[in-house]
Amino acid sequence: MKATVHVTLKPGVLDPQGVAIGHALTGLGFAGVNSVRMGKFLELDLAETDRAKAEAAVKAMCEKLLANTVIESYRVEIR
Amino acid sequence: MKATVHVTLKPGVLDPQGVAIGHALTGLGFAGVNSVRMGKFLELDLAETDRAKAEAAVKAMCEKLLANTVIESYRVEIR
Amino acid sequence: MIPNTKITAEVVQEHGLTEDEYALLLKIMDREPTLAELGIFSVMWSEHCSYKSSRVWLKTFPTSGPKVLQGPGENAGAVDIGDGLAAVFKIESHNHPSFIEPYQGAATGVGGILRDVFTMGARPIANLNALRFGDPKHPKTRHLVSGVVAGIGGYGNCIGVPTVAGETNFHPSYNGNILVNAMTVGLARADRIFKAAARGPGNRVLYVGAKTGRDGIHGATMASAEFTEESEAKRPTVQVGDPFTEKLLLEACLELMAEDAIVAIQDMGAAGLTSSSVEMAARGGLGIELNIDHVPMRETGMTTYEVMLSESQERMLLVVKPGAEKIAERIFKKWELDCADIGVVTETGRLVVKKDGKVEIDIPVAPLVDQSPLYRRPHVPSPKRPEIKAANTKVVEPVAALKQLMGCPDLASKRWIWDQYDHLVGNDTIQTPGGDAAVVRVRDTRKALAMVVDCTPRYCVADPKTGGMQAVVETWRNLTAVGAEPIAITDNLNFGNPQRPEIMGQIVGCIEGMGEACRALDYPVISGNVSLYNETNGQGILPTPVVGGVGLLDEYTQTVGLALKNAGCALVLIGETKGWLGASLYLREIAGWEEGAPPPIDLAVERKTGDLVRGLVRGGKVEACHDLSDGGLLVGIAEMALAGGIGAKLEAAPKGTPDHAWWFGEDQARYVVATADLDGVLATAKAAGVPARVIGETAGASLTLAGGSAISLDELRSIHEGWLPKYMS
Amino acid sequence: MKAAVVSFPGSNRERDIMMALERASGVKPSLLWHGDTEIPDTDLIVVPGGFSYGDYLRCGAMAAHSPVMKALKEKAAKGTPVLGVCNGFQILVEAGLLPGALMRNASLKFVCRQVHLRVEDSQSLFTNAYEKGQVIRVPVAHAEGNYTADEDTLKHLEDRGLVAFRYVAPDGSLAPEANPNGSTRAIAGIFNDSKTVLGLMPHPEDATDPHAGGMDGFGMFKSLVNALH
Ligand SMILES: Nc1ncnc2c1ncn2[C@@H]1O[C@H](COP(=O)(O)OP(=O)(O)O)[C@@H](O)[C@H]1O
């Protein structure tokens, strides 16, 4: 099965990369960029064939490694 | 308007991060992780209110800055 | 691609072979090649791998000397530094890949040169880089600078090798062809230098490191062809660097080298598995048989052609002693790297490659290498330029000119760059970036190595022979200024299209000048690299023969830097000043004039002057020392003042020398020293027969010229430090 | 003082810190490998700088889950002092031994340069050879040293005096340009609640030699020897 994971900074956590990208876009002449937030996107290819089990496993992976839950939240989708 | 951008490595381009994450997950006892690919995920908040215009602008941003089109491809969604 | 593609004239041409070269191939093969075989000839006979345009000239370099343990011909050169140790070093270009993808191009350039050095059994102790970018106003330049610097830092920082020195120039001739040259210096045991000659038929051939993908296929051919807008659009799959894997590969290789296991080792750099296997076989006069099925791959469906030509990074090819396969396997497993037995050394003298049990490649190695094309291309010397009289050049008040020069792209501080390089890891960096040469301690001894890269392309274009000489001499002087005994050089010859006689003339002239300087200074060439076809749409780069010099300090505490340390010291100019403004930075930046003959070089005077200065430094007679080059005397003093935060009061120019010629002339063989022992310095110089003259005294927080014109160090610093960060922001 | 230095695939400043420890204590530290499941009895455990696992995903994240870290956490819980420098700090934070997180530098660039630090506490195991308020000059070399934590955590750190070092100007004052990475409140290093664990981004180990970087970092190693000899 395929799983995708979005890892994003929790609201309120300052995102220096997003801020810098926003600045750079404005500098390049793109007007009206109010804000940019930057996150990670992971695609996993899993041997598991059971949807629920796959989802549980990937959530566990997020808790353990893929996200730093102090500052990040995550979203798992199984396809 | 809100736009989201997924930036991923083109197929065939080496993804050292993905490989290392895959190793680490296996090391943590998660069996059956065939492969991991790592990409970026951006959320943009735009002043633009016209959907088509926003999409065109974000695509231009991707070409110019957000993606390295030599090795990465991108996907834009407007919401 | 399918292996049995019909080999049409078009296919041959796509592989960069001329009709004559293809005819030679047919003669060697005695049949039509398979596509994979054609691919192998194509990369092996590319300019990058075969040096077909430069080989005859490279042979004229002096390459031996009492300290040379390994000259050109191996992955890197090596010199004896005593204590049973060798310094191993080489320079390599990654120009075209860095233009296409600056971050990865530069990063993999660093990765490649690191491998060349640790393949020899040396632990890398320092990286250097020589960068040339286009006009700062060109729309691409900023992006290229940012990517290249991040890439060099990204790789070197991660692997934990300090990046300690480099140079960065800007000139419109590099607009479409930036230069990214990376150098690595390593340390090995002098009696344990590893080579790349296959020996012992029956010995197994091991593949270690990262897996093979479709990266950079045709990279070597690309590096050998002129650039067009079109090739940029084609965008071949660029290689992506993985410094983490390289770090593991480094540690694993060094660990294996400590065992009695390796017969030969060669990194897979340009042209990957092809060049490594062919070169190993050729050096040993033997054959190699490979089985593609056993090559670790990260993609499916790869053809023999693709596997043989892939330039995936972080891979090595080994020939091991009988029975040592197990040792290798254990060590590479520990480091979580692939280790695969992919073949065997044979007596056949042929490179045989099998896939699914079928032979897909069968090429006689010796003719592939020995009969590779060799061209003595037509060349015309560059027209001689007239000498430029100081009286005929624009005069600008010295402090005003100084301000303009210190803030110009070539002279402005490159701190923005080296701040992004970990130049301290290892805690052995005694002289950090910003000085004449970096100095890195040799662990467990009192010694240190000094190292530098340099070239002055505006001199090379003005007069290739003098320019070539000057590049060598300037590195020699930089090493001398920090108190080191120069030992040997590596060089990276970056030029345009050698099929144009005027470009070939530059190549020949530069090589001639470099060789002459090396001979006169007992400073042999022990390794190097050639990068040709640096042209876009028929516009060649300035001839840029970058020289990487390495020198030795027996006692590291004897080194001095350029920073002024105390007020009340005498500033002494050592060497003769005529006020040579031709091809100078003053002329270019202030008068807007890229003209004139470059300053002449007298190698005997260089040597005499340098030996004197080195003696003064080592004898503790000077507190600071700086050699003079770009921008001349006043720029040199300003750099010393800024580095130390101490100003100077300067005396007037001698009678008969116009102010602007005195302060900004670029006469060679000159140094400025700061000393508390003025009499001692002058007496020593006199005894050596070298002109020395007091030009002022260290004092205060500004530079003050006789007559009262002055500038504060704060103002000077903001000009000098300001340009690059501002440009990049 | 007997110290053990933990190394991971990709560590690269382990030798720098081993030399500094040896210079201060006269005893050669032992070297542990990421796969070790046990840590022998030792006075101090050090997690050095580098790019463990390439710093891929997040700096320190993968190292934090290695077998040796499990053993390290057990030791730390029993009071064995732990020092994490640079990547070591990132690993300790990821492992939950110290609060907060280390994000990309505000400049988004790797930064290697000399910085000035103000010693905020001179009573700890790690800092007793310094004076409170003393300014020392040591280098940084990192891309992700931008310390961040939620308000409660910051308040806790400040109230309990758990900020060990701050980035300051040479005269000891706080100044934005003296902060190399954008860290919240110019925080360069923090203690755990019992002050037995210290994590910091700068490299005092690269300022323990008069010929390479000066001696300002030596005080930290001397402090440890004073406390743990
Ligand atoms: N300009 C040069 N001067 C001296 N030696 C050179 C020069 N260019 C190449 N060489 C030597 O030729 C050999 C082959 O170099 P090269 O093909 O660049 O190595 P690699 O395969 O590692 O890229 C090396 O030993 C190198 O030192």
Ligand SMILES: [Mg+2]
């Ligand atoms: Mg090589």
